[in-house]
Amino acid sequence: MRTSLLALGCALCLFAGPAQAAVTSSVVYQGALIRDGELVPDGTYALHFELYTSETDGTKVAEVDQASVAVTQGEFSADLGALFAGTSGELFLAISVKGPTDASFEPLPRIRVSAVPFARTAAFADEAGSVDWSNVQNAPVPLQGVPGPQGVQGPVGADGTSSTATAEAAGANCANGGVKVVDAQGTHYVCNGATGPAGVSVSGASEAPGNNCTWGGTRFDAASGTFYVCSGAPGPDGVDGLNGVVSTAAEPAGANCGTGGTKLQAGLDTNRNGTLDAGEVDAALTRYVCNGAQGPQGIQGPTGATGAVGPVGATGPAGPTGATGATGATGGIGPMGPQGPIGPAGPTGANGATGATGATGATGPQGPAGPTGATGATGPQGPAGSSGGLTLKDANGQVLGTILTLGAQMGVNINGTPTSSFVVMTSAGYLVGINYDGTLAPGQIYFTGTGCAGAAYLNSGNSANNYPASYKAKFVLKKFATYSQVQGKLLVIDPSTVNANGAAQDGCLLLSSMENFASGCADTTNVTNGWSGHAGCGWKLTEVTRTSIGLPATITPPLSYP
Secondary structure (H helix, E strand, O other): OOEEEEEOOOOOEEOOOOOOOOOOOOEEEEEEEEEOOEEOOOEEEEEEEEEEOOOOOOOEEEEEEEEEEEEEOOEEEEEOHHHHOOOOOOEEEEEEEEOOOOOOOEEOOOEEEOOOOOOOOHHHHHHHHOOOOOOOOOOOHHHHOOOOOOOOOOOOOOOOOOOEEEEEOOOOOOOOOEEEEEEOOEEEEEEOOOOOOOOOOEEEEEEOOOOOOOOOEEEEEEOOEEEEEEOOOOOOOOOOOOOEEEEEEEEOOOOOOOOOEEEEEEEEOOOOOOOOOHHHOOHHHOEEEEOOOOOOOOOOOOOOOOOOOOOOOOOOOOOOOOOOOOOOOOOOOOOOOOOOOOOOOOOOOOOOOOOOOOOOOOOOOOOOOOOOOOOOOOOOOOOOOOOOOOEEEOOOOOEEEEEEEEEEEEEEOOOOOEEEEEEEEOOOOOEEEEEOOOOEOEOOEEEEEOOOEEEEEEEOOOOOOOOOOOOOOOEEEOOEEEEEOOOOEEEEEOHHHEOOOOEEEOEEEEEOEEEEOOOEEEEOOOOEOOEOOEEEEEEEEEEEOOHHHOOOOOOOOOOEOO
């Protein structure tokens, strides 16, 4: 339960009349309880009140339990006289609330108490009693009398008539000036009252621990005398709270998970041994993280790139020897010369007489090399080189991308289940988060329209407070993708916002709704910097398809990597 406290009228009201010689010890605190912007239901609530010396941490001065406080139309009233007894100085009131159906108390932000409602002298009460409270709006409760019961709802009034209002200068109509109102009934004047008498001067200063205040406090000097508002004695330290512990176990396929998964159990570590024992399990906190169903077969991937050209083949064999040339005509017999080289064999003549055998001639020179043979066929494509990182695939072997971050918790799904994700770079160079169950990781997204419609902006984390005086731009690379669970769309940085350096700058503007990890879509109604709505800063997004950024159309879990 998320509860906020709204103080009504006088936050601390002292019951003391102007004629009393001493201040009584009754202090009534009135307030209203609001949960998620609505008044809480009527009923009996338990309230725990504490006083501290500072807004955060500090020393506890006193505490009081109100076990049965009636709450009607969100309003309650509690007597805290015992809480402030013996206290003084500047303190901070802490309130914890436990509703009729709540399991434990929920603490609310502390409230500063400027001056404790008890005075140490009767003169302080006499000062308050001397004031005429009859014409003072929201006067303290004891000066107005005991509040009466809630009246019944009156009938709806008739439609009003148009009227105009202008400033009226001091004169015959208004001695001290005021407002002139003209409507269908005529002209009316709302006049300023006369200047009131000067107030009583009171000065205050810190009082060190000593005879006047054992634990220190504040000294007040007025025309009627001096009095002290003292700090209370330090309270004892509280008991240490219990830690929460969690355990996980495999969950077989069945009623809880149709395809199996993981069972998460949680509870308080009552025996403080750091382990969730059987008797410590809170059944209301048990959750299941289930495996997704087997998806359809993915489409055939594109043909791989052509491999590199293979090495040059070996030199082919020598070509055949050319044909022998024709034999020339026989010349006349000349003188016997020196022995020459043996010439080529001539055609076979008629068988003559067998002559003497001549000497064997020398071997002739080697003929020229034959032409180069034809180039051999291209060899098979070699294996693909390493990409430099782990490759993430789905159950069908489809490549999702290169893993950059493993096991990062990206948030909580709309159903309240925590998500752990991979951050991968796709084949198209986009950064995208993919959950372990194969879904895309969501982002916190702002929208210009209600109901998470209109232009979408990814939250940059930049503050819109005091915009644009203290605004400092933030940038993101253009190839960054996120997912909208509410719209069911894949979104990337709008290319029209990308500068020459390949990055997009965020901007701050008026927004109407916001998508969170766990709560889904919520319209914004708070006011920031005077805008009638919620101001936020982010990078503008545009919708794309999965295949356009290098992802398959469907992702089938479980995911794996080598």
